[in-house]
Amino acid sequence: MTPDTSRTPAAGPDSYYGRPVIKAPSWSAQDIAGYFFLGGLAGAGSVLAAGAQLTGRTTTATALKVSSLTAVGLSAAALIHDLGRPSRFPNMLRVFKPTSPMSMGSWLLSAYGPAAGAAALCAASGRLPKAGAAATTAAALLGPALATYTAVLAADTAVPAWHGVHRELPYLFAASATGAASGMALAVGPLHENAPARCAAALAALADVAALRAVERRLDTVAVTYQEGRAGTLMRAARALTAAGAAGAVLFGHRSRAAAAGAGLALLAGSACTRFGVFAAGIASAEDPAHTVGPQREAVARRTAHSK
Amino acid sequence: MRDDLYSGTGQDPARDAGHTNAPPRVGFFTDTSVCIGCKACEVACKEWNAIPEDGLTLTGMSYDNTGGLGASTWRHVAFVEQPTPSGRTMLPLVEPDRAAGGPAEATGMRWLMSSDVCKHCTHAACLDVCPTGSLFRTEFGTVVVQEDICNGCGVCVPACPYGVIEQRPTDGRAFKCTMCYDRLGAGQEPACAKACPTESIQFGPLDELRERAALRVEQLHDAGVTEARLYGHEPDNGVGGDGAFFLLLDEPEVYGLPPDPVVTTRDLPAMWRHAGIAALSLAGSAALSFVLPALTRRKARR
Ligand code: SF4
Ligand code: SF4
Numbered sequence A: 001m002t003p004d005t006s007r008t009p010a011a012g013p014d015s016y017y018g019r020p021v022i023k024a025p026s027w028s029a030q031d032i033a034g035y036f037f038l039g040g041l042a043g044a045g046s047v048l049a050a051g052a053q054l055t056g057r058t059t060t061a062t063a064l065k066v067s068s069l070t071a072v073g074l075s076a077a078a079l080i081h082d083l084g085r086p087s088r089f090p091n092m093l094r095v096f097k098p099t100s101p102m103s104m105g106s107w108l109l110s111a112y113g114p115a116a117g118a119a120a121l122c123a124a125s126g127r128l129p130k131a132g133a134a135a136t137t138a139a140a141l142l143g144p145a146l147a148t149y150t151a152v153l154a155a156d157t158a159v160p161a162w163h164g165v166h167r168e169l170p171y172l173f174a175a176s177a178t179g180a181a182s183g184m185a186l187a188v189g190p191l192h193e194n195a196p197a198r199c200a201a202a203l204a205a206l207a208d209v210a211a212l213r214a215v216e217r218r219l220d221t222v223a224v225t226y227q228e229g230r231a232g233t234l235m236r237a238a239r240a241l242t243a244a245g246a247a248g249a250v251l252f253g254h255r256s257r258a259a260a261a262g263a264g265l266a267l268l269a270g271s272a273c274t275r276f277g278v279f280a281a282g283i284a285s286a287e288d289p290a291h292t293v294g295p296q297r298e299a300v301a302r303r304t305a306h307s308k
Numbered sequence B: 001m002r003d004d005l006y007s008g009t010g011q012d013p014a015r016d017a018g019h020t021n022a023p024p025r026v027g028f029f030t031d032t033s034v035c036i037g038c039k040a041c042e043v044a045c046k047e048w049n050a051i052p053e054d055g056l057t058l059t060g061m062s063y064d065n066t067g068g069l070g071a072s073t074w075r076h077v078a079f080v081e082q083p084t085p086s087g088r089t090m091l092p093l094v095e096p097d098r099a100a101g102g103p104a105e106a107t108g109m110r111w112l113m114s115s116d117v118c119k120h121c122t123h124a125a126c127l128d129v130c131p132t133g134s135l136f137r138t139e140f141g142t143v144v145v146q147e148d149i150c151n152g153c154g155v156c157v158p159a160c161p162y163g164v165i166e167q168r169p170t171d172g173r174a175f176k177c178t179m180c181y182d183r184l185g186a187g188q189e190p191a192c193a194k195a196c197p198t199e200s201i202q203f204g205p206l207d208e209l210r211e212r213a214a215l216r217v218e219q220l221h222d223a224g225v226t227e228a229r230l231y232g233h234e235p236d237n238g239v240g241g242d243g244a245f246f247l248l249l250d251e252p253e254v255y256g257l258p259p260d261p262v263v264t265t266r267d268l269p270a271m272w273r274h275a276g277i278a279a280l281s282l283a284g285s286a287a288l289s290f291v292l293p294a295l296t297r298r299k300a301r302r
Helices: A029-054 A058-082 A086-093 A102-126 A130-156 A167-188 A195-225 A229-252 A257-287 A288-305 B039-047 B125-129 B181-185 B192-194 B206-221 B264-301
Strands: B026-030 B075-083 B110-119 B134-138 B143-145 B202-204 B229-231 B244-248
Touching: A029 A058, A029 A102, A029 A130, A029 A195, A029 B264, A058 A086, A058 A229, A058 B134, A102 A130, A102 A288, A102 B206, A130 A167, A130 A257, A130 B075, A167 A195, A167 A229, A167 A257, A167 A288, A167 B264, A195 A257, A195 A288, A195 B192, A195 B206, A195 B264, A229 A257, A288 B026, A288 B192, B026 B110, B026 B206, B110 B125, B110 B244, B192 B202, B192 B244, B192 B264, B202 B206, B206 B229, B206 B244
Parallel strands: B026 B244
Antiparallel strands: B026 B202, B075 B110, B134 B143, B229 B244
16 A cells, blocks of 8 residues: 555644644553563463474473463563552453453463463473373463464554554464464474474564564554664564574574574564564554554545545 | 444444433533633533642643643643734634735734543443453443542553543553543533533533534534534544534644544454464464474485
């Protein structure tokens, strides 16, 4: 979609003293972008853990189960920390509301958390293998949803850089989550077990590039919020780290323990940068009235042109 | 997704929300053409609702030191200070001969004043996304936050396409205009409308207000004020119609209002669908990652 240059600019200034039209979320980047990253790491990690379990890669499976439990624990802590009144957290489960991604997420988290916990405890202790297998399966089934629902949480807002890409964002989050989980598997798993992680890292990096390009194409003029400032720096770092991590994993990940661990850490860092970058782009787009007014004026112009 | 899960899909949000004996839906019609910028509404709102002070700094924006709507400002009077094309100083409607155009003065300005408020949307994004049910639809068709249930998650803040609702920094909970729910219950009009000396803020049944607004625009157009237009009045706009709508004398963005707001949850079915497909593709690519190495290993062995 190209910007509509034929449109005559409206009379008068474009904004009220340059003040934002919508309110940016007051979420702290550390808590909420951190929550996005940790949720993705946990969710995709549970899927890889189940696969590793099924294919007899038990060391990797156990390590991933423990990392998923740690990640989901930390993510819940981040979420609760971000509430102005943590004591009110139980209100989150007062209603079941599909129109509220935050409500669906709370329910998802309260189903996934115990499953991931049981899977990790059974694997680490070696007790109750049957229950452990059931919990592993449950966590693997809920994991993908945990990794992608946060995209809906961000997109179901009036924030131009998020809502504008409500179709593309879930794929970016899925790719980023897979990148993080494969990175974790590379970092913690033994060499002879890491073939699937190397493969997942490559797929995740490819999907990441494709999804990010789709995001920038869809956003048109608002795409600058992903390219400039803090978000731009983070997104560039994310791209470099993810590419380096995936390349390192594919080329050297099967030969050297150090190379596998390094590639894994790069993938983890790349995924974190993606989440913090997306978060920063959203804030930047909410704070600049041009990103709210511009696309909306174009929508009006398109509608009037249509009805004529 | 079922339509009735949204806060309202029809034009009768109170009944859609389950109020069986709902009175007619009420709202605000704010006619900015008669606003004199006295801020009586801002003050009356603060007084009646006992809203705390929210900063005593000067913004440097004309006479506007409140800046915008927020957790502790539920009515906000905008002062738009505009250079006029003719170069003459003018007040919006006080002009002896609008068409003639007077002698050019370099300092020509006009003021547009407008009292902004929560729109009490028919399809309210803030209400749809609230995970606790703290935001609810009243029997009057308005949207209210219950302070004792809000847990300060803050999703309603970026969800509002008008930038109205906000968390109070001191306690994290979200606050906004309630259209004086307590006064409505007692058969009274909201404090701002009561205090407005020029009747720029009119309160009443929404249908009646819409009729009155249409007449007022016609009257202004006949008087040569061709720039007068209504904002938020159509029941089929992006939020299903505003419970509080406006008569403006310039483009909405001049007053800091979005030109084409859309309820954020409108695209929610598409969002859940794409998230579902993305989740499946995550699981699929993970499965592929286990199958591919196994296949290549088998091939290598052969
Ligand atoms: S204007 Fe914003 S805060 Fe008011 S009802 Fe609409 S969405 Fe909610
Ligand atoms: S901040 Fe309060 S009112 Fe807003 S969505 Fe969260 S719980 Fe609901």
